[in-house]
Amino acid sequence: MEVKDCPVCGAKSFKEVFKAPFFRGDGELFAIKECTSCAFWVTSPRPNDEDLGVYYEAGNYISHTSKKESLIDHLYVAVRNYSLKRKLSLINKVNKGVGDLLDYGAGTGHFLTVAKSAGWKTEGVEISGDARAVAEKENKLSLVSPEEFKWSSTYDVVSMWHVLEHLPGLNEHLAKFSKALNKNGALVVAVPNHESYDAKVYGESWAALDVPLHLYHFKKNNVEKLALKHGLVMEAVHNMPFDSFYVSMLSEKVATGKGNIIRAFFRGWQSNRKGRKAKNMSSLIYILRKSN
């Protein structure tokens, strides 16, 4: 389906940036288009909502498994464990202590497990039945599907770690998240940043484009504008320094067909060096505070 209206500004005119490959699967090309008014990037045309699941299956989507096979998978798991602690200390700081937390797109529940043991009252939503089963079995967490989830409670923090870019109905979701926040609550959102150095170097091979699973491709001013539409103020932006390395490793594979670890490491390091001060690394965490 073709994206007709820009989800950020509502304009109806787009120009093609490039075509990127479905690197998790058969390499099918998907166009990335830029809004000619606000420069927001969308994957367009993209699969219909009901066809997206096929691409997740074909891509053997790693975020939902705990399997450790290749070196990249090992690295992914090691980095994830370290990052969990950093995410916890971030939400503690954002909320000035523990409180009520909703993790939307909770995967296999690793983050909620860490938050729960630190004293947060936790709830989690996850679309994948397989991931929910792993969460139950390995982490003793019961997550609910988006269909089952009742938007009846409110939370101090709603977190989404690399989830927002996957959700059809961007504005509909943001409206729900904003409504689900307590007064002064915060939406904590991690998404890739296509203004980073690694994104620019790899272009259409940049793995964090991850088409067609990623429906939108964010940069800071898009997020700020989008948040304001839903009564949320961009209070802070944080770099995610490990993503640059992981994404560069994957991108080397997309670009050349094999992993060049040395070059990937160098690119990741360069991206972090250039992005550190400007908050412009490969992935960013946005703190979006409810303003009313």
Ligand SMILES: [Zn+2]
């Ligand atoms: Zn726009």
